[in-house]
Structures are given as C-alpha cells and as structure tokens.
Amino acid sequence: MNMPIYLDYGATTPLDPAVAAAMAPWGVDGFGNPHSAHLWGYKARAAVERAREQVAAMINAPTEAIAFTSGATESNNWALKGLLTAPGQTRRRIVTLATEHSSVLETAQYLASIGAQLSIVPVRGSGLVDLSDLERALGEDVALVSVMAVNNEIGVVQDLAAISQLAHGVGAVFHVDAAQGFGKVALDVEACGVDLLSLTAHKIYGPKGVGALYRRPYTVITPLLHGGGQEDGRSGTLATALIAGLGAAAAIAGDRMLADRDHALALRDRLLAALTVPHRVNGDLHQRWPGNLNLSFPGLVVPLIQQLPGLAISAGSACAAVTGRASHVLTAIGLDEAQAKASLRIGFGRFTTPDEIDSAAAQINAVVARHLAEMA
Incomplete structure (x- = not known):
C-alpha cells in the first residue's frame, strides 16, 4: 500500500532522527528517576536540566522559569486554571480570541461555568485581531489575556508585544499559547512581555507527550496536579527521554x-x-x-x-x-x-x-x- x-x-511533525538519537540513552539504560539521590538519578537529572536550558534559551527565559508538562494542552490548562484559582486572586475575567485552540477556549468556558467571566474577542477576516476591539474588551476586572502566537489552522501571527501592552495596561497577566510558534518564529518573553507561555515538542520534530510552561518569576499559579511537588508545583515523575527529546528539538529548531x-x-x-x-x-x-x-x-x-x-x-x-x-x-x-x-x-x-x-x-x-x- x-x-x-x-x-x-x-x-x-515527523520525529527528527537527531532528536531520536538524543532520546535513545534515556530509555533502556538511562532509566533512573531524575529525582532520585544516586548516580542513576543524577545522570537523568542532568539530562533534564540540559533540556530545560535548551528550551529556556529559545524564548530568552531563565531556566528556572521552565516547568515540564505533558504538552501544550496541559500547559494551557495549568496557566488558565492556575491563575484564576491562585491565592489572593480577586479578578475573575478571562479575555481571549474567537480563534484560539480548543484547549484554551474550553478551559476558559469551564472556568466560566464555575464563576469566572469570559470575554471572547472576534477577529478580522484576515484572522488577526483588531487591537481596538481587544482594548475595548479590557478592564480592571481582567485577570488574564490569552492569545495564540501562531494560529494552528490558518497560521497567522498575532502582534504579541502590542497585545501585551494592552493587557499589562489594565494589570492583567498575559498568556501565550505558543504550541505552533515555538521553534518556528522568534519568541522573546522579555521583549514581548509574556507572563505565561505554553509550548510542546511534537510540532517541532520532537516526541509527543511532552511540553512546558514558562512562568514569569512572581507570577503565582496554583498546581494543576498535586503530589510530590516536582517542577515547582507540577507533580509527577519526569519522563527523561521525552524531555531530552524536547530539548534537542528546541536546540535544532533554533539552529535551523x-x-x-x-x-x-x-x-x-x-x-x-x-x-x-x-x-x-x-x-x-x-x-x-x-x-x-x-x-x-x-x-x-x-x-x-x-x-x-x-x-x-x-x-x-x-x-x-x-x-x-x-x-x-x-x-x-x-x-x-x-x-x-x-x-x-x-x-x-x-x-x-x-x-x-x-x-x-x-x-x-x-x-x-x-x-x-x-x-x-
């Protein structure tokens, strides 16, 4: 056939052979738990930390601001749910676009069903948001503005820096779903004023089942998964091979x-x-x-x-x-x-x-x- x-x-995307090679040592032989306090664990932990550095370098972020997840859907859920349920959070409104990925729209709709408010801003026929429309939707009650970097269906690239200025102008946190943008377009969380950023490996020739969430220091979000407290609040044993693959894919994407x-x-x-x-x-x-x-x-x-x-x-x-x-x-x-x-x-x-x-x-x-x- x-x-x-x-x-x-x-x-x-297909798995890049160079990414597969980077993952190979962390399967059969390098099986140690990266949180274990012995040589097997130390070696796995070193691979995880190298990947954290590789991911952070792609978005101009400090390494400690990167937390590994199972992918962009989990990262988006964590960003939205974590911020709206954070201790001391008094703002209750989310603002997002009509063209966002379902993992953002459905998470926002879930939060609205339990007491949050949701404003969905339309886009122009081009797929790009009219900044004046977005500005009119903002107010002092907005906790979070969530906008995709690169649209997964029509590929348009939103003006993140301009959107960030509007969000921060009313004191809101700015979240970017960068699942389709990470490794493809230049993303600088400092230059663009991004507070939370979701990414995944399998859109840039890496493995499925792994992603990350960038959190600007002092941006408080509650854990989505409770347990052992790994990843500064994202509990669960880390998948060393998958994380090594994400790091390698990020490094290759940066070079290419x-x-x-x-x-x-x-x-x-x-x-x-x-x-x-x-x-x-x-x-x-x-x-x-x-x-x-x-x-x-x-x-x-x-x-x-x-x-x-x-x-x-x-x-x-x-x-x-x-x-x-x-x-x-x-x-x-x-x-x-x-x-x-x-x-x-x-x-x-x-x-x-x-x-x-x-x-x-x-x-x-x-x-x-x-x-x-x-x-x-």
Missing part, C-alpha cells in the same frame, strides 16, 4: 529556524503557483507562518479530504476532525459551515520535498476542476 504524501505538519522558514516559504509559493483552479487563502498571507496554507475554493462546498486519498491533509485542527465539526477558526473569519468543511489545511516543513508539492497541486487541481465542471 502506497502511503499518502504527508502534508499535515500542523497536526504533528531561518533555513526552515525559507524552505517552507519556497514550498508555499511553489504550491500557490502550481494551483490552476480558483482558490482563496484563508488568513492573512503575509503575517503568518509560511508552513501553513489554508485554502478554500470559491463556489465549492463539497468536502474534499476523502477525495484526495493521495494526500494526508486536513480541513482544520486534528482535534476538530475527531468531532466532525466545522472549524471554529474558519467560521470566525467569515466562512459558513459548508465552506469551512470544504477547505483544506496544508502543512509542510523540514522533510517536505518540491516533488511532493508538485504532486499535491496536481491532485488538488484535478479534484477541484472535476467538481467545478460537474457544477457548470
């Missing part, structure tokens, strides 16, 4: 950031040039991560995914695919449900080749042209 061309880098971006940009432009059928790019074409291309086809409302068996792509996030719902991101920027379900999210990256892009364009052209001809 021939495998389809993998163009779903937004859902997850410009090269990876240039490669993605060349592939993106090649695909757009090869499309001969009418199409629309969803989300701002310029203020975005170039490894994401979200397309809809004017007049076509037929779901296309099942008709492109040679391509591993999606119509939205992998999370939304499980439910069968139309993408809330695409409906938030003005598409109706049928248009959203007929759209394609195409993701490419480090291991995608020009030949694969050419093949993908040919397959999309053939399927869309056939449907348009049938409708004529």
Whole structure:
C-alpha cells in the first residue's frame, strides 16, 4: 500500500532522527528517576536540566522559569486554571480570541461555568485581531489575556508585544499559547512581555507527550496536579527521554529556524503557483507562518479530504476532525459551515520535498476542476 504524501505538519511533525538519537540513552539504560539521590538519578537529572536550558534559551527565559508538562494542552490548562484559582486572586475575567485552540477556549468556558467571566474577542477576516476591539474588551476586572502566537489552522501571527501592552495596561497577566510558534518564529518573553507561555515538542520534530510552561518569576499559579511537588508545583515523575527529546528539538529548531522558514516559504509559493483552479487563502498571507496554507475554493462546498486519498491533509485542527465539526477558526473569519468543511489545511516543513508539492497541486487541481465542471 502506497502511503499518502504527508502534508499535515500542523497536526504533528515527523520525529527528527537527531532528536531520536538524543532520546535513545534515556530509555533502556538511562532509566533512573531524575529525582532520585544516586548516580542513576543524577545522570537523568542532568539530562533534564540540559533540556530545560535548551528550551529556556529559545524564548530568552531563565531556566528556572521552565516547568515540564505533558504538552501544550496541559500547559494551557495549568496557566488558565492556575491563575484564576491562585491565592489572593480577586479578578475573575478571562479575555481571549474567537480563534484560539480548543484547549484554551474550553478551559476558559469551564472556568466560566464555575464563576469566572469570559470575554471572547472576534477577529478580522484576515484572522488577526483588531487591537481596538481587544482594548475595548479590557478592564480592571481582567485577570488574564490569552492569545495564540501562531494560529494552528490558518497560521497567522498575532502582534504579541502590542497585545501585551494592552493587557499589562489594565494589570492583567498575559498568556501565550505558543504550541505552533515555538521553534518556528522568534519568541522573546522579555521583549514581548509574556507572563505565561505554553509550548510542546511534537510540532517541532520532537516526541509527543511532552511540553512546558514558562512562568514569569512572581507570577503565582496554583498546581494543576498535586503530589510530590516536582517542577515547582507540577507533580509527577519526569519522563527523561521525552524531555531530552524536547530539548534537542528546541536546540535544532533554533539552529535551523531561518533555513526552515525559507524552505517552507519556497514550498508555499511553489504550491500557490502550481494551483490552476480558483482558490482563496484563508488568513492573512503575509503575517503568518509560511508552513501553513489554508485554502478554500470559491463556489465549492463539497468536502474534499476523502477525495484526495493521495494526500494526508486536513480541513482544520486534528482535534476538530475527531468531532466532525466545522472549524471554529474558519467560521470566525467569515466562512459558513459548508465552506469551512470544504477547505483544506496544508502543512509542510523540514522533510517536505518540491516533488511532493508538485504532486499535491496536481491532485488538488484535478479534484477541484472535476467538481467545478460537474457544477457548470
């Protein structure tokens, strides 16, 4: 059986062989608990601390501000729930965008169900937030502003520094979901004024099941997981191999950031040039991560995914695919449900080749042209 061309880098990325090599010593032989007070534990702990340094360096953070988690969903939950339930927290409102990941929106909605207030700010048709709309939503009762760095479905990059200024102007904490931005775009928590930042490994050629939360010193959040008190409040035995993989993936991404971006940009432009059928790019074409291309086809409302068996792509996030719902991101920027379900999210990256892009364009052209001809 021939495998389809993998163009779903937004859902997850292949494991980089160099990352796998960095993880290998911490499986069968390096099995020590990194919290144990003996040589096996010391060696594992050293690997964990090296990874902490590698992650911190990517966002210009102190190493002690990085806490390892199981991934961005846990980090987002910890950031929102931890801040709203922190001792002495008197503010009760969360402000976020309509296009945020479900792990932020659903966590915020849960908190609203138990007494918090929630303000969801719309975005423009470009997918970018109008800062004046955001400013109008803010007030002295806002505890947290949560905005994604790079959108997981349409790839747009929000102006974090400007949003931070608005949040801090009313005394709110600023949280960034950087699951899709970490290792792909420059992120500096000091320059951008970020107080909490969530990240994951498997979007940057690292393993699944590991991520981290950056917490600015003196930003108080309550633990999400209670127990042994590891990770300054995130309890649980650390997965040394996975953490080593996250660290290695971060270091490699730092070295390759410009090269990876240039490669993605060349592939993106090649695909757009090869499309001969009418199409629309969803989300701002310029203020975005170039490894994401979200397309809809004017007049076509037929779901296309099942008709492109040679391509591993999606119509939205992998999370939304499980439910069968139309993408809330695409409906938030003005598409109706049928248009959203007929759209394609195409993701490419480090291991995608020009030949694969050419093949993908040919397959999309053939399927869309056939449907348009049938409708004529």
